[in-house]
Amino acid sequence: MNWKVMMAIFQKEMLELLRDRRTMISMVVVPLFAMPAIFGVMGKFIQSREKEASGEAMIVGVDASRAGAAAAALRAAGFELRSESGLRAAVENKAVAAGVEADAAAGGMRYRILVDRTRQASAIAGEKIRAVLEKLKDDTVRSSLHGSGVPESVLTPFSVDTVNVASQKKMGGFLLGSSLGYLVILLMFTGAMYPAVDTAAGEKERRTLEALLCSPAPRNAIVLGKVLACATASFLTALLAMASMVYSYRHTPFAAVLGADMRLDLLDPSTFGLVVLSVLPIAMLAASLMVAVSLFAKSYKEGQSYLTPLLMVVVFPAVLGMLPGTELTPALALIPIFNVCQIVKEIFLGSFSTAAFAVAFAANLTYASVAFFAATRIFRTESVLFRV
Amino acid sequence: MIQATGLVKRFADRKRGAVVALDGVSFEARGGEIFGLLGPNGAGKTTMLRVLATILRPTGGTATIGGADVVREPERVRGLIGFTSGDMGQYGRLTPRESLEFFARLNGLEGARLKSRVGEVMDRFGISEYAAAKIDKLSTGMKQKVAIARTVVHDPPVLILDEPSSGLDVPSARMIEEFIVSAKKSGKCVLLSTHIMEEAEYLCDRIGVVNHGKLMAVGTMEELRQSTGKQRLREVFLALLGLSPNGQEATA
Numbered sequence: 001m002n003w004k005v006m007m008a009i010f011q012k013e014m015l016e017l018l019r020d021r022r023t024m025i026s027m028v029v030v031p032l033f034a035m036p037a038i039f040g041v042m043g044k045f046i047q048s049r050e051k052e053a054s055g056e057a058m059i060v061g062v063d064a065s066r067a068g069a070a071a072a073a074l075r076a077a078g079f080e081l082r083s084e085s086g087l088r089a090a091v092e093n094k095a096v097a098a099g100v101e102a103d104a105a106a107g108g109m110r111y112r113i114l115v116d117r118t119r120q121a122s123a124i125a126g127e128k129i130r131a132v133l134e135k136l137k138d139d140t141v142r143s144s145l146h147g148s149g150v151p152e153s154v155l156t157p158f159s160v161d162t163v164n165v166a167s168q169k170k171m172g173g174f175l176l177g178s179s180l181g182y183l184v185i186l187l188m189f190t191g192a193m194y195p196a197v198d199t200a201a202g203e204k205e206r207r208t209l210e211a212l213l214c215s216p217a218p219r220n221a222i223v224l225g226k227v228l229a230c231a232t233a234s235f236l237t238a239l240l241a242m243a244s245m246v247y248s249y250r251h252t253p254f255a256a257v258l259g260a261d262m263r264l265d266l267l268d269p270s271t272f273g274l275v276v277l278s279v280l281p282i283a284m285l286a287a288s289l290m291v292a293v294s295l296f297a298k299s300y301k302e303g304q305s306y307l308t309p310l311l312m313v314v315v316f317p318a319v320l321g322m323l324p325g326t327e328l329t330p331a332l333a334l335i336p337i338f339n340v341c342q343i344v345k346e347i348f349l350g351s352f353s354t355a356a357f358a359v360a361f362a363a364n365l366t367y368a369s370v371a372f373f374a375a376t377r378i379f380r381t382e383s384v385l386f387r388v
Numbered sequence: 389m390i391q392a393t394g395l396v397k398r399f400a401d402r403k404r405g406a407v408v409a410l411d412g413v414s415f416e417a418r419g420g421e422i423f424g425l426l427g428p429n430g431a432g433k434t435t436m437l438r439v440l441a442t443i444l445r446p447t448g449g450t451a452t453i454g455g456a457d458v459v460r461e462p463e464r465v466r467g468l469i470g471f472t473s474g475d476m477g478q479y480g481r482l483t484p485r486e487s488l489e490f491f492a493r494l495n496g497l498e499g500a501r502l503k504s505r506v507g508e509v510m511d512r513f514g515i516s517e518y519a520a521a522k523i524d525k526l527s528t529g530m531k532q533k534v535a536i537a538r539t540v541v542h543d544p545p546v547l548i549l550d551e552p553s554s555g556l557d558v559p560s561a562r563m564i565e566e567f568i569v570s571a572k573k574s575g576k577c578v579l580l581s582t583h584i585m586e587e588a589e590y591l592c593d594r595i596g597v598v599n600h601g602k603l604m605a606v607g608t609m610e611e612l613r614q615s616t617g618k619q620r621l622r623e624v625f626l627a628l629l630g631l632s633p634n635g636q637e638a639t640a
Contacts, residue, residue, distance in 0.1 A: 004493070004496075004498070005493070005494055008490060008493035008494055009494075012479070012482070012486075012490045015481070015482065015486065016479065016481045016482065019481040019522075020481065206477040206478075206479075206480065207475060207476055207477030208476070208477040208478060208479055210443060210471075210473070210476055211471075211472075211476055211477075211478075211491075211538065212494075213441075213443045214441040214442070214443055214466055214469065214471040215466060215491060215494040215495065216463045216464075216466040216467040216494060216495055216496070217494045218463060382444055382445065383399075383400075386444075
């Protein structure tokens with residue numbers, strides 16, 4: 001390998017990529033600006049929807065002639081009561097968030113709460129009405145016991161509490177780590193896509209490849225220079241996206257939606273270092289695969305259409321890695337993409353196995369090397385380079 | 389400098405089947421000589437130049453450049469040649485200086501030697517004044533100057549030029565002619581493929597006529613005139629291809 005020539009090619013590719021508007025948009029603008037904007041708008045939207053839903057949830061339909069004490073309790077709890085004759089229809093037609101039907105039964109009154117679970121406001125109203133009616137039931141029992149000499153404590157002979165022993169960091173890892181691994185992998189592949197098309201199919205389209213081929217640069221140095229440039233772009237995209245996500249989770253209206261348990265501490269140096277180390281071979285794998293495939297295309301457009309199915313192939317193991325309940329065994333650590341999603345999740349949970357990490361790292365490095373040698377071989381194939 | 393012996397190149401084409409692009413081509417071109425290649429479209433000229441530039445591997449035969457074999461020592465061959473063609477593109481997002489420095493580095497130049505050589509070729513081709521502009525923003529003539537400067541930035545002893553003046557205006561084409569003549573005077577071996585008869589007649593010391601992958605004839609203008617009995621190169625060319633002056637197959 002001629003390292004000086006390889007470096008010359010890498011620097012030229014980087015210079016070209018940094019001056020390409022499409023690459024800059026996918027590598028810098030989308031992760032840095034679009035993500036906080038998307039999360040911000042999403043957070044605002046969710047907040048306003050929740051606010052709207054809670055307001056709407058306070059409008060309840062009742063059968064006024066029978067509701068009696070329940071109606072009084074609901075009114076005291078702040079509900080706006082509407083007397084409706086057809087309660088079921090009123091809930092279905094969104095005239096009220098929920099309805100309360102009352103029947104005099106042999107053992108006392110029987111209340112039925114009518115809700116439409118496909119509507120957030122209706123579900124919230126249902127929960128709130130149930131809480132008011134439960135309290136009414138307890139108050140009724142208490143007043144019956146009053147004066148009978150039986151202490152109130154017979155109503156609650158013992159209490160049950162569930163305590164979450166998981167740390168806040170572990171909770172964050174559990175709730176967000178799995179989706180973060182999927183997002184990072186996806187962003188790494190999309191981040192390598194434009195540079196790979198530009199550096200391989202783009203060179204063919206712009207007719208600059210021939211000048212490069214008749215220079216004394218060894219073919220493997222040319223391919224490595226190009227692959228490294230794409231891997232750098234892929235890695236930068238992922239890094240900027242992660243930084244942008246941390247910012248979005250903390251400083252946009254989305255933070256309020258997530259709540260304290262889900263704030264991910266990505267800036268913890270050991271977590272960050274391990275995540276970066278685990279995704280490094282994936283950057284090389286993504287770049288080598290995409291350069292290899294893109295070499296078959298004769299134009300930028302054709303290159304994009306060849307690489308889009310590859311993105312779909314990548315999504316499948318990434319989604320599997322996102323599923324809860326999956327754990328990384330040394331055998332599963334051999335499955336590319338899936339293994340990194342799992343590793344990222346386990347790093348955030350703070351419970352990753354060093355053996356599985358080593359197997360996954362070595363396996364991904366091997367796959368990246370195989371993909372690189374395939375790209376070099378394709379780059380030596382005349383029928384591919386001079387496809388008309 | 390260039391020695392080709394029985395060069396053969398076959399392609400497997402999905403539409404046309406097996407294609408013989410070069411069918412046993414042999415010739416020699418020396419230092420201080422301009423060797424012209426003439427032939428109709430699809431005759432095999434570009435394939436021949438690509439084989440000599442080691443971009444394509446010959447199916448049969450041998451070729452050496454400056455004593456280096458195109459199959460066994462391709463990287464050494466590429467260090468000895470400067471190759472350009474009329475439809476070769478350029479790195480439009482780079483400036484002429486960046487492009488020249490890049491190709492100089494690929495050819496092993498570095499440090500002060502690289503800077504001085506790049507400065508030298510930029511001065512020689514009048515590129516210095518727009519050295520910092522993006523190549524995409526330059527006119528066709530300016531781009532062609534940068535392409536020629538790129539071809540000679542490492543001062544190769546052999547130049548392989550594939551229709552270098554195609555599509556250029558008269559002043560730009562004239563610049564190319566002057567460059568070719570000065571390369572010859574400095575002892576370089578120039579292999580020139582062209583469609584322009586006037587250019588071939590004016591520049592070339594010897595001309596090889598190619599058709600259907602075969603070298604039909606090689607000689608000086610005078611030798612070709614004598615062998616065909618024609619005066620103008622165009623007539624000589626058509627006669628060697630077996631075509632009448634109106635381009636039809638000759639019947640006699």
